[in-house]
Amino acid sequence: xxxxxxxxxxxxxxxxxxxxxxxxxxxxxxxxxxxxxxxxxxxxxxxxxxxxxxxxxxxxxxxxxxxxxxxxxxxxxxxxxxxxxxxxxxxxxxxxxxxxxxxxxxxxxxxxxxxxxxxxxxxxxxxxxxxxxxxxxxxxxxxxxxxxxxxxxxxxxxxxxxxxxxxxxxxxxxxxxxxxxxxxxxxxxxxxxxxxxxxxxxxxxxxxxxxxxxxxxxxxxxxxxxxxxxxxxxxxxxxxxxxxxx
Numbered sequence: 001x002x003x004x005x006x007x008x009x010x011x012x013x014x015x016x017x018x019x020x021x022x023x024x025x026x027x028x029x030x031x032x033x034x035x036x037x038x039x040x041x042x043x044x045x046x047x048x049x050x051x052x053x054x055x056x057x058x059x060x061x062x063x064x065x066x067x068x069x070x071x072x073x074x075x076x077x078x079x080x081x082x083x084x085x086x087x088x089x090x091x092x093x094x095x096x097x098x099x100x101x102x103x104x105x106x107x108x109x110x111x112x113x114x115x116x117x118x119x120x121x122x123x124x125x126x127x128x129x130x131x132x133x134x135x136x137x138x139x140x141x142x143x144x145x146x147x148x149x150x151x152x153x154x155x156x157x158x159x160x161x162x163x164x165x166x167x168x169x170x171x172x173x174x175x176x177x178x179x180x181x182x183x184x185x186x187x188x189x190x191x192x193x194x195x196x197x198x199x200x201x202x203x204x205x206x207x208x209x210x211x212x213x214x215x216x217x218x219x220x221x222x223x224x225x226x227x228x229x230x231x232x233x234x235x236x237x238x239x240x241x242x243x244x245x246x
Contacts, residue, residue, distance in 0.1 A: 012051055013051065013054070013179060015141060017049075017050055017051070017054070018136075018137075018141065018145075018179055019137045019138075019141070020046050020049065020050060020137075021050055021054050021055075021058070021175055021176070021178075021179050022133040022134075022136050022137035022144075022176065022179070023046075023133070023134070023137040023138070024043045024046055024047060024058050024172075024175070025058065025133055025172045025173070025175050025176045026129075026130045026133035026134050026137065027039060027043060028043065028058065028061050028062070028065070028169065028171075028172040029089065029129060029130050029133075029169060029172050029173070030130050031074070031077060032065070032070060032073040032074055032077055033070070034070060036065075037065070037066070037070065040062050040065060040066050043058065043062055044058075044059055044062045046058075047059045047062070047175075053178050054175050054178045054179055055175075056171075057170075057171035057172070057174040057175040057178065058171060058172060058175045059171075060171040061168065061169060061170070061171035061172045061175075064168030064169075064171070065168060076168065077169075080162075080165075080167055080169065081169075086157060086158070086161040087158065087161055087162060087165070087167070088154075088158065089128055089129045089130065089158075090125060090127050090128055090129075091127045091128075091129060091132065091147075091148075091151035091154050091155065092105040092106055092109070092127045092151065092154075093127075093154070094151065094153065094154025094155075094157060094158070095151065095153070095154060105127070106125060106126055106127055109126035109127050109132075109147060110126045112143055112146075112147060113126060113135060113139075115143075116135075116139050116140045116143060118135070118139055127151075129155075129158075129173075129176075132144060132147050132148060133148075133176065135147075136148065145180075148176070148180065149180065149181075152180065152183070155173070155176065155177060156177060156183070158173055159173045159174055159176075159177050
C-alpha cells in the first residue's frame with residue numbers, strides 16, 4: 001500500500017469535497033440506468049459545491065448524459081467501455097492486461113477491502129474504477145486513494161483516451177484525476193510509455209484470482225459486509241444546498 005505524505009495530497013480539497021467528488025464520479029461512470037438519470041440533478045448540485053477544476057468536468061458529464069434516451073446511453077456505454085482497450089474501467093488491466101500478474105493484482109485489491117472489513121459481491125471485479133471510487137468515498141479514504149495512485153498511469157491514459165474520443169464520460173474521469181496530486185516526472189514517463197505501448201496483450205486467464213484455495217486472511221472483527229453504493233442525501237428544504245455523506 002502506498003504511504004501518502006502531506007506533500008502528495010492535493011491542496012485545496014477538503015475530505016468532504018473528496019468524498020463528494022469520488023461519489024459523483026462513481027455514479028456517473030456506472031452502467032446507465034433509470035436511477036442514474038433520476039440522480040443527475042442531485043449530482044449537478046453536488047458538483048456546484050466543489051472547486052471548479054473538479055466540479056466543472058462533473059457538470060459537463062451530467063450535461064452530456066441528461067436528455068438522452070436510456071437505450072442510446074446504454075449502447076454508447078457498451079461501445080465506449082467494452083470494445084476499446086484504452087477505454088477500460090478496470091485499473092489493473094492497464095498495467096497487466098489479461099495476464100497472471102493481473103490476477104495477483106486483483107487479489108491485492110480484494111485484500112485491501114477485506115482489511116477494512118468489507119467484501120464485494122461476485123458481480124464485479126474489485127479493480128473496477130466505480131468500485132474503487134465507492135470504497136475511497138465511503139469506506140477508507142486513504143487506502144482508496146492509495147489504490148488509485150498505484151494505478152495512476154492507467155487512469156491518466158483512460159482520461160486522455162476518452163477526451164480524444166470526445167466521450168460523454170470523459171469529464172467524470174477528468175474530475176477524478178483533478179483530485180490527485182500533480183504528476184511527477186516518473187509518473188509522466190509511465191503515462192507516456194503506457195500510451196505508446198498500450199496494455200499487455202498476453203491472454204492466459206485470471207486463474208490466481210479464481211483459485212478457491214486462496215486465503216486472504218482474517219477481516220476485522222465481525223466479518224466482512226457488502227460494500228455500499230454511494231448516496232447523496234437530499235438537502236433539507238430550509239437549509240442552503242450542501243452535500244454530505246450518509
